[in-house]
Amino acid sequence: MTLMPRKDSLDLFDDFFGGNFLSKFDTNMMRTDIRESDNGYIIDVDLPGYNKENIKVDVTDGYLNISAKMNSSEDDSKKGKYVRRERYYGECSRSFYIGDDIKTDDVKASFKNGILSLNIPKKTEEEKESEKNYISIED
Numbered sequence: 001m002t003l004m005p006r007k008d009s010l011d012l013f014d015d016f017f018g019g020n021f022l023s024k025f026d027t028n029m030m031r032t033d034i035r036e037s038d039n040g041y042i043i044d045v046d047l048p049g050y051n052k053e054n055i056k057v058d059v060t061d062g063y064l065n066i067s068a069k070m071n072s073s074e075d076d077s078k079k080g081k082y083v084r085r086e087r088y089y090g091e092c093s094r095s096f097y098i099g100d101d102i103k104t105d106d107v108k109a110s111f112k113n114g115i116l117s118l119n120i121p122k123k124t125e126e127e128k129e130s131e132k133n134y135i136s137i138e139d
Helices: 011-015 022-028 124-132
Strands: 033-038 040-046 055-060 063-070 090-097 108-112 115-122
Touching: 011 040, 063 115
Parallel strands: none
Antiparallel strands: 033 040, 040 115, 055 063, 063 090, 108 115
């Protein structure tokens, strides 16, 4: 009986250092869908297994920053040596440029069933103009 998936290549050195080992984590982390609506954009980020308390979203210098952390909570009742461990523990993050017109308070977020949904409004030209602070020029 084997607990490892069968592969055609048995070269463990190539498997470990050849990119297959790390690329699994890279391609599965924070998969994101971005949709445009009439009023703005909806960003859906896959974060299965994460707790809402360990997800942070902010807007800094025109970038929407999303970071998530998953702690390795070792349970003392689970004694034994791991034969294979594929679950991810650590931190991951993504950033998207959304423009200088969007502020942190403009973004609405929800987290349900492992999906972080962010609603980002579109700013109209009138809203952009009204937010500008012009300096008056005196004679």
